Amino acid sequence: MIRAIALEKRYGEKRILRGVELDVGARDFLLVTGPNGSGKTTLLRLCAGLAAPTRGDFEVAVERARIGYLAHEPLVYRELTALENLDLYGRLYRVPERRERIGMLLERFGLWDARHARAGSYSRGMLQRLALCRTLLHDPDLLILDEPYSGLDDEGTSLLDRELTERAPEAAFVVATHEPERLMRFASARLALA
Amino acid sequence: MTYLADVGALARKDLLLELRARDTLPAMLLFVVSTLVVFHFVLPQDSSDLAATGLLWVALLFTALLGLSRSFAAEREQGVIDGLVLAPSDRSAIWLGKALSILAFLALAELIALPAYALFFQPVDGALVGGIALADVGIAAVGTLLAAMATASRARELLLPLLFLPLAIPIVIGGVGASVTDEPGRYLGLLGLYDALFAIICWASFEYVVTE
Numbered sequence: 001m002i003r004a005i006a007l008e009k010r011y012g013e014k015r016i017l018r019g020v021e022l023d024v025g026a027r028d029f030l031l032v033t034g035p036n037g038s039g040k041t042t043l044l045r046l047c048a049g050l051a052a053p054t055r056g057d058f059e060v061a062v063e064r065a066r067i068g069y070l071a072h073e074p075l076v077y078r079e080l081t082a083l084e085n086l087d088l089y090g091r092l093y094r095v096p097e098r099r100e101r102i103g104m105l106l107e108r109f110g111l112w113d114a115r116h117a118r119a120g121s122y123s124r125g126m127l128q129r130l131a132l133c134r135t136l137l138h139d140p141d142l143l144i145l146d147e148p149y150s151g152l153d154d155e156g157t158s159l160l161d162r163e164l165t166e167r168a169p170e171a172a173f174v175v176a177t178h179e180p181e182r183l184m185r186f187a188s189a190r191l192a193l194a
Numbered sequence: 195m196t197y198l199a200d201v202g203a204l205a206r207k208d209l210l211l212e213l214r215a216r217d218t219l220p221a222m223l224l225f226v227v228s229t230l231v232v233f234h235f236v237l238p239q240d241s242s243d244l245a246a247t248g249l250l251w252v253a254l255l256f257t258a259l260l261g262l263s264r265s266f267a268a269e270r271e272q273g274v275i276d277g278l279v280l281a282p283s284d285r286s287a288i289w290l291g292k293a294l295s296i297l298a299f300l301a302l303a304e305l306i307a308l309p310a311y312a313l314f315f316q317p318v319d320g321a322l323v324g325g326i327a328l329a330d331v332g333i334a335a336v337g338t339l340l341a342a343m344a345t346a347s348r349a350r351e352l353l354l355p356l357l358f359l360p361l362a363i364p365i366v367i368g369g370v371g372a373s374v375t376d377e378p379g380r381y382l383g384l385l386g387l388y389d390a391l392f393a394i395i396c397w398a399s400f401e402y403v404v405t406e
Contacts, residue, residue: 048280049280049405050276050279050280050405050406051406052405052406063282064280064281064282065282067280069276069277069280071273071276071277072273073272073273073274073276074272075272075273075274075276075277076272076274076277077207077211077268077272077274078268078272079210079211079214079215079268080207080210080211080214084207084210088203088204088207089277089281091199091200091203092200092203092204092278092281092282092283093281093282094196094282118214134277
């Protein structure tokens with residue numbers, strides 16, 4: 001699904017990534033670790049198609065419509081409700097039976113009761129749950145998750161664990177984290193960036 | 195049809211955001227009316243109608259600039275542009291949806307500005323309204339693309355006027371020309387040509403503005 005040989009990424013004179021080798025298959029779970037500034041987020045943006053490599057061979061053999069990307073930011077409009085945000089993304093991703101799917105995800109992530117509240121009024125943890133709903137809305141084949149546990153409380157963590165357990169056998173994952181021990185049981189490969 | 199549905203969903207979202215946040219349109223309305231009031235007192239009593247027409251266009255252009263500078267604020271501040279860019283819909287739909295919402299804001303601002311202009315200066319005729327309508331299309335088309343470009347820059351407040359004002363010169367020439375001449379057809383044609391040409395260019399190039 002993702003193949004990289006001697007991947008390099010620069011922003012101006014600053015080199016963010018150098019010599020990265022990747023081979024992620026359809027059911028692989030790649031854990032990306034490294035200290036702050038090591039290029040984890042940049043690598044994930046490259047995989048999502050939000051950035052282009054400076055050098056090296058890089059191929060992501062997945063349609064844009066089949067990628068789910070969880071970023072640092074929830075990528076939702078604060079002035080819209082959870083329902084309105086997911087409805088917008090559902091339309092753009094042409095999700096079949098959109099309303100049912102949105103309802104199911106909101107229920108699953110414990111946001112159903114807050115569905116008519118604006119995202120701007122959500123706590124950090126609720127925003128992360130909403131971002132997870134947005135990421136999973138179109139049932140992607142490739143999930144790119146940047147610090148997925150960030151801001152989640154114990155209940156949110158359990159919900160995400162359940163989701164990963166169910167989806168890991170069916171999709172490819174590229175996950176950047178500072179807490180690799182939490183995800184080691186899912187991982188089929190690990191990339192440590194320096 | 196799917197493309198138009200995407201455009202509709204994106205434009206509707208922008209109108210809903212404005213309805214909730216009210217941080218662009220009220221500022222545009224206040225700016226255009228207060229600018230016309232200032233111009234009313236700036237112009238000497240015996241100044242010509244042509245000068246008033248010119249000042250109306252100055253007010254409209256800078257009101258549009260004010261709206262454009264806020265047009266991608268929600269996407270920038272909340273990083274949502276990445277979410278929209280990742281969606282499988284054609285990326286030009288983001289441009290068209292945004293341009294339509296800007297067009298609606300401009301039209302609403304002018305609904306207030308033109309009666310104010312008629313009150314302070316002179317009556318409004320059909321050629322002026324036609325010129326403004328065509329100018330709005332060009333402003334929305336070009337302005338949306340440039341606002342998206344400026345959004346990616348740290349010096350966005352500086353960059354947008356620097357990019358937009360030179361490209362708006364043909365709009366001003368066509369708009370003012372249509373407003374002051376007895377035969378406005380030629381100037382309206384110029385505006386129509388500008389709209390068509392730049393709409394196609396902006397539509398085709400938007401994808402390269404929002405992706406690396």
